[in-house]
Amino acid sequence: MNLSPEVLTLVMFGGLMVGLFMGHPLAFVLGGVAVIGAFLGPGERILGTLINNIFGNAMDNYVLVAIPLFILMARFLNDSGVTEKMFDAMRLLLANLRGGLALTVVIVSVLLAATTGIVGASIAVMGMIALVPMLKYGYNKELSAGVIMASGCLGILIPPSIMLILMASYSPVSVGALFAGALIPGLLLGVMYALYVLIICYIKPHYGPKVPVEERAEVSTKQLLIMLAKYVVPPMSLILGVLGALFTGIATATEASAIGVFIAFILFMIFGDRKISTCFWTMIEAGKTTTMVMLVLVGATAFTGVFSRGGGMTVISDLVLAMPGGTIGALILMLFLVFILGMFLDWTGIVLLSFPIMLPIVETMGVDMLWFVVMVAVVLQTSFLTPPFGYALFYLKGVAPPGVEIVDLYKAVVPFVALILLACTLMAFFPWLITGLPNMMLGY
Amino acid sequence: MNAIAKAIDAINEAFGRVIAPLIAIITLIVLYDIASRFLFGRPSDWAFDVTKMLFGAHFMLMAAYGLKHHAHVEVDILKRLLSRKKQAMLEVIGYLIFFVPFIWMLITLGWSFFERAWSRGETTYGMVSIPVYPIKGVIVVAAILILLQAIAIVLRAIMQLREEASA
Amino acid sequence: QAQEEWTMTSTWPENLDLIKIDQHWVELVNQLAGEELQINFRAGGTLMPGTEVFDATETGSIEAAGDWPGYWAGLNPAFSPLATTTSLFNGVDYLNWIQQWGGRELYEEIYGQFNMVYLPYGITNNESGFMGRTPIESIADLEGKRLRLSGRDQGRVLEELGGSQVTLAGGEVYQAIERGVIDAGEFSTPGVDFNAGFAEVADYWATPGWHQSASVFGVMINKDAWDALSEETQETLRIAADATMAWSLAWSERQSTEATQKFIDAGVTINQFSEEDLARIQEVTNEVILRGACESPDHAKVYQSMIAYLEHYATWRDVSAPYNMSRVMDNLPSLEEIEACL
Ligand code: NA
Ligand code: NA
DSSP states (O other), X not given: OOOOHHHHHHHHHHHHHHHHHHTOOHHHHHXXXXXXXXXXXXXXXXXXXXXXXXXXXXXXXXXXGHHHHHHHHHHHHHHTTHHHHHHHHHHHHTTTSTTHHHHHHHXXXXXXXXXXOOHHHHHHHHHHHHHHHHHHTTOOHHHHHHHHHHHHHGGGTSSSOHHHHHHHHTSSSOHHHHHHHHHHHHHXXXXXXXXXXXXXXXXXXXXSOOOOHHHHHXXXXXXXXXXXXXXXXXXXXXXXXXHHHHHTTSSOHHHHHHHHHHHHHHHHHHHSOOOHHHHHHHHHHHHHHHHHHHHHHHHHHXXXXXXXXXXXXXXHHHHHXXXXXXXXXXXXXXXXXXXXXXXXXXXXXXXXXXXXXXXXXXXXXXXXXXXXXXXXXXXXXXXXXXXXXOHHHHHHHHHSOTTOOHHHHHHHHHHHHHHXXXXXXXXXXXXHHHHHHHHHHHOO | OHHHHHHHHHHHHHHHHHHTTHHHHHHHHHHHHHXXXXXXXXXXXXXXXXXXXXXXXHHHHTHHHHHHTTOSOOOOTTGGGSOHHHHHHHHHHHIIIIIHHHHHHHHHHHXXXXXXXXXXXXXXXXXXXXXXXXHHHHHXXXXXXXXXXXXXXXXXXXXXXXXXXXX | OOOEEEEEEESSOTTSTTHHHHHHHHHHHHHHSTTTEEEEEOOTTSSSOGGGHHHHHHHTSSSEEEEOGGGGTXXXXXXXXXXXXXXXXXHHHHHHHXXXXXXXXXXXXXXXXXXXXXXXXXXXXXXOOEEESSOOOSGGGGTTOEEEOOOHHHHHHHHHHTOEEEOOOGGGHHHHHHHTSSSEEOOSOHHHHHHTTHHHHOSEEEESBGGGSOEEEEEXXXXXXXXXXXXXXXXXXXXXHHHHHHHHHHHHHHHHHHHHHHHHHTTOEEEEOOHHXXXXXXXXXXXXXXXXXXXXXXXXXXXXXXXXXXXXXXHHHTTTTTSOOSOOOSOOOOHHHHHHHO
16 A cells, blocks of 8 residues: 555554554554554565564563563562551551652652663552552542552663663663763652652642541550561562662672562562462462563554554654754654653654654754753653553553552543653753763763 | 353463463572572573573463453443443454454464574574574464454354344 | 665664664665665664564565674574684684685575575674773683673683673673673673773773674675666675775774773773783684584584685785784684584
């Protein structure tokens, strides 16, 4: 058929929307649209590259081994019963603080972010261990889900991060400079989420209820301290163990996830029921979550391959170049495009497709490359959250208890997307938020 | 029809239960690799490749089990507003439009992808030569299992439609 | 004749400097043969992962792809010496051998087994060597060290010398050095390594890069796409490849020179192996080459041709000293023993 790139772009995104809202499994929608798009656009003979993409990007990709391992770690931790009790203890500890559990989620997520950069893994982990306790204690559904998804995405912004490594290999900025440049923005977002939680719960107390005075009074301070030691220390030691293995150089980021499984298994043997059958069902559940996350990636990599080959990105770059408004107009448009693309594609696709087109434009405009790349990294935080194709939404839905619907999740992300855009505005007006640390550390 | 759907369910249920424990083996291999590097000072020369291959096999071969248990991501906000008959029709249409081309591509092109590796005895190129064709063949096996499960789902949807028609 | 349009990609992503060799050739072809052939070049990773470009070119999903032959050694070990040698050829040896001593025909033969035409069009001389946070001043320092290194022959030599080969994904090397997961690692030439940020994490640099004494790059072209071209255009593509080859050698030496200065300015300490150590590495390498040659006839065939060249060329090269090119070696792997493996 050989559709023009413009028409093909419309047809592929249109097909994606239709299939998604028909309720067909997303992985097959992505894959099916990829095959149909190949026939309509670049032609049947490129179909082989879909297999090349699926094999090379998803199956034959060592760094993704962290996904099933972190998921298994979270399952063991859950089965040990420790996490629920940890949130119980944290809730009593922060009894007088509204939204204390949500705050705990932000803090644990930021810590986890320093171990992994794989969003699918972080969201599934936090979704499994935090959502049920929060709902149990009457937290607002949207706030609970939103804080888990938004903080879970920080893993890919706060170094070490596989996204930053990939971005470095597609831009003239080094990994070290990008790591340093993304640290402050990542932590800034974490602080903003925490403040949001505290403020919204202060204004609307029923969003994150305090512990009733009577219930707090049932537990003496001494009992609470024992609870804390018993149930907060083990999960924390798990996170610190993974972090420690990483920072002392015992293991790479991927290998550290196996150490996490090991420690979680020991916690299961100490606190859990120690049954072989429990172990077996844990692995079944971990396998279901893993295949859910990975099959979306399989479909997405097929889709992105055809989209790229069909010239979809050129359509978008022509749009940028035709834009009036000089440097600032072009920058805003490019970041806006990243935001829009983020609604449909995953970050890998966006980086691979957009950097070769956008970075030369940025260079000719004389804009600081490090600043721009980190800005893209921050904007990409929204790509996980924005409907219809926010993968954080799907990952959390996959592990959420019944009663949490995808529509709830759509509503949940709104304030957090707004916070990310606010952070972007801050970094546009105060570029030193990005360039300051690399400048100090590396003389960038 | 019901018998066929049940048989398919049984196959994928059994297969998924066999594949799931692979993740434990992956964990043990990675731990062994770390230990051999740090405790024995001799990194393993096969763990990297084997881990990667088992990982690819694990999630691909679990896909059909996941489909059976509705583990895969789908957005059902609009679908749920419809009658059961319309839902069943939508299901059949979805599988025809999106699933059929995708699975056809996976099986046919996946097969030639596997065949190229098989006929040449392609291996990894580390200190140990590990054959690559089994992991490439996983694509075809996984696709066939997913196809079977999809057939079971569509058969059930058709039965639903017939029931509604006769009622 | 109507204009052909090709889609070409590469094993190298946008930021890896090696992509400049591919781009140089594409620009030449589009200038010289633009009437009949237009090549749309896309950076590695944008259409498919770099590891899959061989399969995609073979099947004709894309018409051509720039590569480094060593990535395909799992399909045929002969790809390994077509890509690089452990302590054998330098850049000029590859140039001589490809152009005048039968090297070109071997590339065509081996790639021909996979329905492809191959035009070698890039040569870089010696790779950097090992960079890391632990000083390696001699072979003795390799004992018990964990080094990131790719390639089978390379790994075998390292293990013989007492070190251990660690396999890491390319994207993990930087962090693995930073955190000390490995003691040191090799990646590419100094120009490429510097841009990959190695000066930020490495304190020490052990030279020379004996593991990869020189490297060859080129373009794989699907046979059917090649056959669709007129003979004149085919010839133009070959001429562009030869021109790019000469350019790449000088260009990468210039890049390496500038990057070496940058490494020095960044405070990285350079240690060079002694002559005795290099002689020992040569001993081990010769054994490993023999062993590899005897494991596959195609592998033996390529090594046979390479060592026959070195022996033959020595006739004149040694007479012209000190104005000679190529490596002067009095200790070569045994040609007779390799020929026995054919
Ligand atoms: Na991270
Ligand atoms: Na999105």
